[in-house]
Amino acid sequence: MSNKRTKPFSIKYLPGFTPVALVCFVLLYAPIVTMVVYSFNSGQSVALFEDFSVAWYFAAAENELVQEAALRSLIIAAFASGIATVLATMAALGTTRTKNYPGRTLIYLMINQPLMVPEVVTAVALLIFFASIKVATGYSGLAYLILAHAAFCVPFAYLPIRARMEGMDRALEIAAADLYATPWKTFRRVTLPLVAPGIAAGAMLAFVISLDDVIITEFVKSAGQDTLPTYMLGQLRRAVTPEVNAISSALLAVTVILLTAFFLLSGRNSPVGK
Amino acid sequence: MTDTSTTNARQLSDLEVRAEKERVKRNWLLSMPAMILLLLGASGPLLIVLVYSFMTPGDYSGVIWTPTVKAWFQIFFTVDIFDDTVRLADAHLTIFGRSLRLSLLTTLLTLIFGLPTAYFIATRPGRQRTLWLFLITIPFWTNLLIRTFAILEVIRNEGLINNFLRWLGVIDEPIQILYTDTAVLIGMAYVYLPLMVLPLYAAIDRFDFRLVEAGYDLYANRWQVLRRVILPIVKPGIIAGSILVFVPSLGAYVTPRVLGGGKNMMIGNFIELQFGQGRNWPLGSSLSILLLLVVAVALLFYVRAANRGGSDE
Amino acid sequence: MSDEVAVRAEGVSKVFGSPGNELRALDDVTVDIRRNEFFTLLGPSGCGKTTLLRLIAGFETPSAGAIMLDGKDITVDPPFKRPINTVFQSYALFPHLTVGQNVGFGLEMMGRSNSEIDDTVEKMLALVQMEAMRNRLPTQLSGGQQQRVALARALAPQPSVLLLDEPLSALDLKLRKQMQIELKRMQMETGITFIFVTHDQEEALTMSDRIGVMSAGNILQIGSPREIYNSPQNRFVASFIGESNFLEGTASGTGAKRRVALADGHSFEALVADESVSDGKVTVAVRPEFVQVVAADTADALPATVTNIVYFGTDMHCYMSLNSGTEVVARVSADADRGGALETGAKVGITFAPDGPRIVGD
Numbered sequence: 001m002s003n004k005r006t007k008p009f010s011i012k013y014l015p016g017f018t019p020v021a022l023v024c025f026v027l028l029y030a031p032i033v034t035m036v037v038y039s040f041n042s043g044q045s046v047a048l049f050e051d052f053s054v055a056w057y058f059a060a061a062e063n064e065l066v067q068e069a070a071l072r073s074l075i076i077a078a079f080a081s082g083i084a085t086v087l088a089t090m091a092a093l094g095t096t097r098t099k100n101y102p103g104r105t106l107i108y109l110m111i112n113q114p115l116m117v118p119e120v121v122t123a124v125a126l127l128i129f130f131a132s133i134k135v136a137t138g139y140s141g142l143a144y145l146i147l148a149h150a151a152f153c154v155p156f157a158y159l160p161i162r163a164r165m166e167g168m169d170r171a172l173e174i175a176a177a178d179l180y181a182t183p184w185k186t187f188r189r190v191t192l193p194l195v196a197p198g199i200a201a202g203a204m205l206a207f208v209i210s211l212d213d214v215i216i217t218e219f220v221k222s223a224g225q226d227t228l229p230t231y232m233l234g235q236l237r238r239a240v241t242p243e244v245n246a247i248s249s250a251l252l253a254v255t256v257i258l259l260t261a262f263f264l265l266s267g268r269n270s271p272v273g274k
Numbered sequence: 275m276t277d278t279s280t281t282n283a284r285q286l287s288d289l290e291v292r293a294e295k296e297r298v299k300r301n302w303l304l305s306m307p308a309m310i311l312l313l314l315g316a317s318g319p320l321l322i323v324l325v326y327s328f329m330t331p332g333d334y335s336g337v338i339w340t341p342t343v344k345a346w347f348q349i350f351f352t353v354d355i356f357d358d359t360v361r362l363a364d365a366h367l368t369i370f371g372r373s374l375r376l377s378l379l380t381t382l383l384t385l386i387f388g389l390p391t392a393y394f395i396a397t398r399p400g401r402q403r404t405l406w407l408f409l410i411t412i413p414f415w416t417n418l419l420i421r422t423f424a425i426l427e428v429i430r431n432e433g434l435i436n437n438f439l440r441w442l443g444v445i446d447e448p449i450q451i452l453y454t455d456t457a458v459l460i461g462m463a464y465v466y467l468p469l470m471v472l473p474l475y476a477a478i479d480r481f482d483f484r485l486v487e488a489g490y491d492l493y494a495n496r497w498q499v500l501r502r503v504i505l506p507i508v509k510p511g512i513i514a515g516s517i518l519v520f521v522p523s524l525g526a527y528v529t530p531r532v533l534g535g536g537k538n539m540m541i542g543n544f545i546e547l548q549f550g551q552g553r554n555w556p557l558g559s560s561l562s563i564l565l566l567l568v569v570a571v572a573l574l575f576y577v578r579a580a581n582r583g584g585s586d587e
Numbered sequence: 588m589s590d591e592v593a594v595r596a597e598g599v600s601k602v603f604g605s606p607g608n609e610l611r612a613l614d615d616v617t618v619d620i621r622r623n624e625f626f627t628l629l630g631p632s633g634c635g636k637t638t639l640l641r642l643i644a645g646f647e648t649p650s651a652g653a654i655m656l657d658g659k660d661i662t663v664d665p666p667f668k669r670p671i672n673t674v675f676q677s678y679a680l681f682p683h684l685t686v687g688q689n690v691g692f693g694l695e696m697m698g699r700s701n702s703e704i705d706d707t708v709e710k711m712l713a714l715v716q717m718e719a720m721r722n723r724l725p726t727q728l729s730g731g732q733q734q735r736v737a738l739a740r741a742l743a744p745q746p747s748v749l750l751l752d753e754p755l756s757a758l759d760l761k762l763r764k765q766m767q768i769e770l771k772r773m774q775m776e777t778g779i780t781f782i783f784v785t786h787d788q789e790e791a792l793t794m795s796d797r798i799g800v801m802s803a804g805n806i807l808q809i810g811s812p813r814e815i816y817n818s819p820q821n822r823f824v825a826s827f828i829g830e831s832n833f834l835e836g837t838a839s840g841t842g843a844k845r846r847v848a849l850a851d852g853h854s855f856e857a858l859v860a861d862e863s864v865s866d867g868k869v870t871v872a873v874r875p876e877f878v879q880v881v882a883a884d885t886a887d888a889l890p891a892t893v894t895n896i897v898y899f900g901t902d903m904h905c906y907m908s909l910n911s912g913t914e915v916v917a918r919v920s921a922d923a924d925r926g927g928a929l930e931t932g933a934k935v936g937i938t939f940a941p942d943g944p945r946i947v948g949d
């Protein structure tokens with residue numbers, strides 16, 4: 001032990017990187033953990049933790065406005081992600097595993113447009129567009145929100161489906177056609193079962209993205225059409241109310257559960273379609 | 275394979291032409307529903323915004339159909355009500371300046387924290403790495419509003435930081451962080467950090483560490499290996515992460531609204547204002563188009579940089 | 588094998604690529620494939636074998652020409668309407684279906700009853716000796732087993748033509764030999780027309796009824812293995828199948844046999860396949876086994892010098908150079924050299940076996 005260096009030379013070691021990374025994780029999680037902890041506080045503030053209690057969860061759950069907003073969020077997310085997934089699957093069939101064709105770049109650009117345009121710009125655009133339709137038709141139901149959500153969900157559903165399709169052996173579909181399967185039967189019996197995990201992943205991402213949306217919903221919604229996030233934003237004063245704290249924690253739990261499922265579903269692939 | 279045969283070759287047979295048309299038609303038909311949805315719910319309305327930016331504001335909201343470039347003029351200049359002199363619109367420029375400054379600082383801050391974090395994750399052994407990656411994806415997929423609320427609770431006057439400092443006896447009066455530019459910066463860096471870490475991780479994960487060995491073999495020290503070997507090779511990841519953070523920062527709405535209060539607006543909030551109390555839809559529209567253009571320039575820069583870097587995108 | 592034509596490709600061309608950058612994968616190919624025959628397309632990589640198969644199967648549309656099946660034009664029929672099945676080079680077994688479901692897939696798509704599908708699957712799996720694997724997934728099979736399943740799957744719908752695109756190329760040598768025999772047996776048992784693609788000449792020679800030799804988008808010669816081997820019509824076929832020596836000379840005379848004179852005045856007799864060929868400069872191909880090494884003073888022998896000798900057990904290859912510098916290889920039995928006279932530098936004479944030298948086109 002005469003050698004001063006106690007650890008062997010490590011190729012991957014860079015001085016200071018590990019501490020910064022750990023600090024980073026602490027900083028990322030400290031606020032979230034604090035939020036969750038104080039959602040179980042019986043008192044009103046985050047100043048001091050008085051007593052463990054789930055009272056705020058009950059308060060939130062019993063609040064009719066919260067119930068309505070939650071239900072609305074779920075309805076919108078279900079319809080929007082459903083529509084987006086079906087359309088994204090079709091678009092993926094039309095854009096992958098084929099030689100280039102006129103207009104494909106345009107299709108790519110259109111599909112990925114919501115990822116590139118700042119959300120507030122799209123929100124404003126939809127506000128203007130829907131405002132005139134609302135005036136013209138007199139209809140002001142949930143369809144606007146569902147349409148808007150479905151649109152920005154498409155790229156999130158499209159990316160994992162496309163990735164999965166591109167990984168699929170083209171010869172399998174050719175083999176099916178060779179064995180007397182019509183195009184529709186080929187899709188039903190060969191393509192769909194093989195792409196299913198990608199479709200499930202896409203649907204899940206779309207669902208989460210729709211559930212989380214604030215800006216577009218805030219601009220597009222008519223009076224009394226709050227979703228959970230816009231309701232929470234509306235409740236904000238100088239501080240976050242304990243009730244909103246409880247809702248946030250519950251939503252966080254949903255995210256963690258969905259994400260875990262996603263990780264298990266897609267194996268080792270990261271859920272970022274990058 | 276004679277010359278004559280190749281010149282005839284482009285005369286596609288009718289059959290081939292028909293098959294090709296079928297293929298293109300099928301692909302377009304399959305993509306069409308998604309295109310229509312996006313045309314209605316995303317792209318089409320942008321054209322309306324463009325048109326509105328050249329109209330005259332209505333009295334309460336909406337527009338009057340009189341074409342004018344006044345809204346575009348208004349972005350940068352104001353006309354004095356008394357003597358009709360034209361001056362720069364200081365209030366607007368302040369907001370643009372803040373948006374640009376905060377977005378750049380956010381990008382820098384997330385890069386400084388994100389690079390070591392991504393490197394840390396990418397150098398963990400096997401299963402541990404999945405765990406760390408999972409830990410970074412949870413905030414990524416957690417509602418942005420929730421994360422903004424979480425950071426709000428930490429920095430407000432009666433929040434975690436101030437309470438802690440008071441408890442320590444360092445301060446008597448709370449430090450005002452909330453509703454300052456600093457609060458917005460902290461908040462944006464906090465919410466967009468995962469957007470920086472993930473592409474950086476992807477780049478470092480692909481990195482071949484034998485190159486580092488080669489670097490050390492050739493007498494480089496740690497710093498030189500980082501600067502001369504690792505950073506140049508993961509540069510596409512750095513550019514991707516920076517764009518992914520910079521673009522949404524520039525258009526941020528929720529975080530500056532919650533943490534900046536009414537005064538410390540960014541361009542996103544300012545746009546909203548024009549459609550709310552400001553009642554100047556054309557100005558809001560022209561601002562939106564301007565924001566879109568800046569983002570487009572940033573994306574173009576990214577595409578060019580990525581192509582030059584020989585990256586796969 | 589009958590003389591009736593099963594598949595006919597008529598003036599078929601296929602051009603790939605974009606304007607200014609096109610590639611003629613098939614160039615006006617016409618070929619008749621007879622009913623019940625084992626027909627092999629043989630040629631080097633990239634010569635257009637797969638392309639021709641894909642046109643017959645209907646995966647690709649020809650740039651010109653037509654594909655006929657039993658006298659009917661099927662050029663525009665989609666693959667699922669052609670009674671033609673393919674054994675893919677990569678097997679393309681459906682990974683989410685069991686072996687049994689894979690084999691039954693075609694019949695299911697044709698709307699056959701479950702009991703019929705069941706029986707046929709049973710029969711097909713027995714044919715390829717895979718009955719025990721019926722409920723396995725393709726990923727749980729070895730390469731050779733997958734290959735058999737792919738074969739059973741393509742045979743199950745009882746197509747009139749079976750296309751096989753290098754189905755044995757992924758197998759090791761031993762399995763490959765075994766499968767060659769089995770394939771041939773199955774073709775005879777089922778009476779289905781086989782169109783088989785390979786770039787392995789030995790495989791082609793041992794299995795086929797007839798071979799079509801392809802090069803750069805053309806079929807150069809069609810014939811039985813014996814015809815192809817013994818009387819190659821052009822230089823490419825002669826060199827691609829087996830080994831050949833090529834000698835340049837001037838031909839004279841008429842009829843099936845011509846006298847070919849080399850530059851140094853020595854001459855020999857050579858067969859000509861196409862009697863209408865005019866005299867003049869010709870290329871003569873001779874297989875090494877038809878080259879005889881004799882004593883230098885033998886009458887009519889071409890003088891040569893031994894440059895190298897390579898032993899292959901019972902055989903040996905004797906490399907020699909003629910006066911003109913042309914290299915000639917002879918394959919002689921090792922016994923022929925009992926005296927040990929053959930050694931590098933030795934002056935020898937060369938004669939050819941009767942019907943050995945053949946005048947070939949270019």
Ligand SMILES: Nc1ncnc2c1ncn2[C@@H]1O[C@H](COP(=O)(O)OP(=O)(O)OP(=O)(O)O)[C@@H](O)[C@H]1O
Binds near residue numbers: 632
């Ligand atoms: N879809 C395609 N697009 C463009 N070129 C193609 C396409 N398919 C084949 N080719 C080209 O056509 C030529 C013939 O290809 P083909 O696959 O028929 O060769 P092959 O004889 O089967 O070769 P191998 O023995 O290597 O399989 C090749 O030069 C190939 O590059």
Ligand SMILES: [Mg+2]
Binds near residue numbers: 637638
């Ligand atoms: Mg091939």
